Amino acid sequence: MSKPVVIITGASRGIGAATAHLAAARGYAVCVNYVHNQAAAQAVVDAIRAAGGEALAVAGDVAVEADVLKLFQVVDNELGTLSALVNNAGILERQMRVEEMDVARLQRVFTTNIVGSFLCAREAVRRMSTKFGGQGGAIVNLSSMAAKKLGGPGEYVDYAASKGAIDAMTVGLAKEVADQGIRVNAVRPGVIYTDIHASGGEPGRVDRVKDSVPMRRGGSAEEVAQAILWLLSDAASYSTGSFIDVAGGR
Structure with missing residues (x-):
């Protein structure tokens, strides 16, 4: 029996990488998508293969439609029928107030984080939907507590x-x-210990704000990955349009 196939965008580091490792351990064939860091993505793939799993790394910027089309086509050809998508790829820019932001920054953030997720979801639906002859599947999007009540x-x-x-x-x-x-x-x-905080100019941000978390600590990428894999699994078969907050009570 062939393995279920999952595409995880932005999977060369952080939450994406942790999700790739856990998905492979749970029996998925994993596509590790990345933009620039081929070495990091390949390291994730090599570790999965060393543990007996199946994985491949595919370059592609989710903000570029042609890259998204290529990403899904490679998976069709190399791994087979798509079962799941994790829309994990996302960026943030340096810490800044709204009155200082220029349109180029806004376009970068919104194109990657929003348009990229839509493009990947579109391609996943075209493959998984029973309306198009697919076998069904699951999509998990990465949101943030910043959206729910913090605002950044x-x-x-x-x-x-x-x-x-x-x-x-x-x-x-x-x-x-x-x-x-x-x-x-x-x-x-x-607040999760990942490299994304360095992109914002403050690598130690989690340690600075962790006392505002009721649990008084930052979270790990692996803890987020556990929630993602549950939502992908048959254990969540009656859950859709729902959210799991992995935020230590914040």
Whole structure:
């Protein structure tokens, strides 16, 4: 019996990499998507293969439609029938107030975080929907607690807004494809120890803000991955349009 196939975007590091490792351990054939860091993506693939799993790394910027089309075509050819998508790829820019933001920054953040997720979801639906002859499947989007109640003031209001769009997309798409064998859910991480904070100019951000978390600590990428894999699994078979907050109570 062939393995279920999952595409995880932005999977060369952080939550994406942790999800790739866990998905492989749970029996998925994994596509590790990345943009620039081929060595990191290949390291994830090599570790999965060393543990007896199946994986391949595929370059592609989710903000570029041609790259998305190529990504899914490679998976069709190399891994087989798509079963699941994890829309994990996302960016943030340096900490900044809204009055300082220029249009180029906003376009970068919104194109990657919102348009990229839509493009990948579109291609997944075209493959998984029973309406198009597919066998069904699951999509998990990565949102953020910034979207739900924090907002990112003084730092990442644009990022928070992009994740608010992901929340709306999750609910709407879930309802749109619920009768086509596809479940769509999302995970909202809180402050998690990943490299993304360095992109914002503050690598130690988690340690600075962790005392504002009721559990008094930052989370791990592996803890987020556990929630993602549950939503992908048959254990969540009656869950769609739902959210799991992985935020230590924040």
